Every structure is written in C-alpha cells, then in structure tokens.
Amino acid sequence: MSKKALCIGINDYPGTQNDLSGCVNDANDWAAELTARGFTVDKLLDAAATKAAMVAAIGGLIDGAAKGDSLIFTYSGHGTWVPDRSGDEPDGRDEALCPHDLATKGALLDDDIHALFSRRKAGVRIVLISDSCHSGSVTRGSEEDIDPGVPRIRFMPPEAWMAKEDLPPAQLRAAIPRGGFTRAGGDLLLAGCLDTEYSYDTRFNGRPNGAFTFYALKALREAKPTSYEKWFNAIRAYLPSTRLPQTPQIFGTKTARRFKIFQ
Template identity: 25%
Template sequence: MEIGKKMALLVGCNYPNTPHELHGCHNDVLAMREILITRFKFDPKFIELLIDKPKNSIMPTGANIKNTLTKMIDRAEKGDTLFFHYSGHGTLINKNSSKQEEAIVPCDFNLITSADFRQLVNRVPKGAAFTILSDSCHSGGLIDKETEQIGPEKEKENGVNQDSYKTKEIPFESLLQYFTSLTNKINRDIGTHLLEVFGEDASIMFNELQPIEKKPLKPDEGILLSGCQTNETSADVEINNMDNGRKPCGAFSNAVQMVLKENRGPLSNRQIVMLARKILMMQHFNNQHPCLYCSDENADEMFLSPPQKTCHVHEI
C-alpha cells in the first residue's frame, strides 16, 4: 500500500492560574512533536499544536479541538496516518442516573465526550490510520464497543503516595459547581449547563439538534490505548529525565516516550501498552494501568504506521 500523508494534532492543557492547574501537559506534547518529526518522519507543517499559554491566539478549547480534528479527518485518504495526542484532565460525567460517560476537559471546560470521539472515528476513511493518545483520567472508555485486548488489573498494589503528584481529573461535582455559577441554574444535568454556555459547540451527547450517529463498528475500526482504566486516575508528576533533568510531565506520556526512545525498531500497539505498563510499575505508579481496546488484528498493527489492510484508529 502506498504510504500517504502523516498529520497530527497535539493538545496540552495545563489550565494555568486555576484551581485545577497541571504542570506537565505542555511538556508532554512538545516532546511528542519532536518524536513525530525525528522518528516517524512527520512533516512539521502537518503537525498542529494547541497549548493553553495565555498569549496564544488559538487556544485548546472544545470547539477548536473538534474543528481541527474534523478538518484533519476531512483531508484524510486511504493510506494516511492521523494522530491525536491529548494531555490534560479527564472526567466521568453522569449522563443519567445509571450510566457515566468518559470525557476529556479542554481549557474552556467544553467537554469532549465519548460520543464525540465515536462520531469522529466513524468518519475516518477506509484505509486510513487514526491514533489517539489520551493521557487523562478515566480514559478507558473514550471509544465504545471495542474488544478488550489488555484490560483492567484485578488487584492493585501499593503505589506512589498520591500527595507527591497531581491527578489529571476534574471531578464531576467540581464541573457542576463551576457551570452552575455561570448559568445560575440549579440543575444536576451537566448537559443543560453546557448547552447554555456553549450552544451548538457543546458535545453531541447533549445536543438534540446533532443526533449521535448509530453507525455500527466494522471489526477493524477503533483502537484505544488509554492512559489508565476507566475507574482510575492518571498522574501529573516530576520525573528525572536523562536528557533534560527533572521535569513535569504526564506519567503515561513520559512512559510511552521512554518506550519509543529505548526501542528503535517498530512496535505494535500491544507492545506500546505492555512496555508502558512496565515502566509505570518500575516508577511505582502501580495504581495506573494503561489499557488497549481494539480488534485482534489492530492489537498487533505497528504504532503510527499506515494500516496494512483496512482502516484503523489508535487511541492512547
């Protein structure tokens, strides 16, 4: 198969000067940008970078992230490689009394939900590869209905004292309190608040004017490499780095980057997750377990390589 374009969107949200401020997310995507260029031969002009530095003209808002991903998918053709790396907060939202849904939290808190990611995945053209690396809390279910290849750990060991790092999570109650202060509505339905604040830019999960596509998945669609299990949190930490000394970073992003630097040959999605797990265990992050959800075929597809037969979506 002819190798096509390589395109990437890298998003790092540190939420500066807020109660939820993180410190390593900008570093995560800047380091990944270098790896994409030097190891995977991405052309810098096809790498979009969105980080929430105060003076940036284009910020990683929910609308900007979704619009950029949509444009990237619209340009994609058979044989292309697409990559989305997100480092920032995640959350679990109460869709109704019996079900919670995973979401990432852009800098303006305009949540991008599993329904939005499902719709994006369904639009990827056949024969294109779409990899999503999500270093955020509760990231195990960002794409639904995928086969579990590397799943939850049944037993957890004692890990790093949580006081020594920040979790990449904004609890649902904190989000609800924030939006209630904006809308002055006493309502536990987060969708009501999101629609009032963001209008048509709110997640399709809550927007009845943009119905969620019910397109069934084909066997080879959707690869999710998640930073942790759905019921776990991911860590924002300082880790000693041989090249740059001690620096803030996301524990999972850093582990993936270490795997790529220490193993120069091609690595499959399965190998990336298993090796990243080993690194997190060596660093005593025993309560954070990256997972892999995808078809049997895609589990052994090479990370950030064009699909050999059909359309693939990789999500980390």
C-alpha cells in the same frame, strides 16, 4: 499516503482551581517524536485548546484524510464525566475530555469524538493516545525516575466546573469513576489507566510530565518495539507502581494491535 497528527496539551483551566503542570510538555514531547517519524504535526496548547478549536482541528484532519493516510491524536489534560443522556453507558456517565474553556463551554464527550471519528473515509488509520482520567491500586513497576512530592491526578470532578444547578445526583457522583474512551472509535486507543483509575501528573528529574506519556516515550526509545502490542507490553514494565497506581490500557482489534507503530 500522508501522516498527520494533532497533539493537545492543557495545563491551564481557568475558573476551576485545578491546573496541571505536565500536559504542555507531554504534547510537545509527542509532537517531537511524531515529527521525527515523518508526521506533519499540529498542536493545541492551553488557551488555544478551546472546545471549538479541538472539534475543528480533529474534524479537519479526519475530513482531509484519504485511504492509506495515518492520523494520530494525543491528548494530555484533565478527564471528566457528565450524566449520560443517550442511554449507551452502563454506568450512567459519558466520559469526556476537558478543553481549556471547560468552565464556560463544557466538556468534549466520548460521543462527540466518536461522531468525529465516524466521518473518516475507508482505509484511514486513526490512533488515539489519551493521558487523562480516573483511581485504583496495584504495587509494582519502577519508580526511580519520579521526583519526590508528586504526583497529582488528572481528573476534573464535575463539582469543580459545573454550575451547582447542573450537577448530577449525589448517588451518581459517588459511583466509581470511569474513563478510557472505549466508545471514541478509531482503530486503536492507548489510554493511561483503567476505567476505575486516575492518570497522574508528576515530575521527572525536575520536569513535569504525565506518567503515562513519560513512560510510553521511554519504552519506545529503549525497548524499540515493532508493534503497538509490543509497545504496550514495554510500557507495563513501568506502570502501575506503588506511587503511580495506574494501569495503561490498549483497545483495538488483534490486527490493529499488531500495526507497526506510527505507520
């Protein structure tokens, strides 16, 4: 049985004026944690994380995996959406990740990720951790770690990267945004927020990070949960909060939620 991971972190979005600060740190932090837990980890950071490179790296890991192998994919960067062309989205939108070359090559759709994940062989375990996307409000949780003057949302509006002639109708753009990649496939998805919320790029003790990544790793270290379900519950002790109104999500079967973490 082999354990492999791909950690993607993108701060730099040329041509959009929507750069972030904490995503490369997120990817490095996930990579360090996974390496310590016996994973062989590849990283795609900033300019290396083109759309083609993301597709090739995800597909390469899936195609090379055999029964009993475990694959972890982490993504930190902007989330966005495009009009749904296949008719499988109730809100008329496809959720998407934003590669470094978003402005020239476009987004990586949830449909694309689903197609990649569908190539896995029987018995290959896939977990996707996405620290990106969309907004809402709840008030609770600890905020003592957050630096003043932050956070910033990790959502790339279509008008920031699409050509004017390609923009969807105004009424669709005005609708409630969605995110979370529930159609991506795999065994488990851990997402930074609800479909109607944003994930936040912020700063802790002077160091930029995604709020979900920071608290997920903090909960992992401090609570020492034994399953994904228990890990998720420990994360919810921190999020949402007043300044970070994002509600983490877990998607997967009851059996998958009880998997041992990173096994």
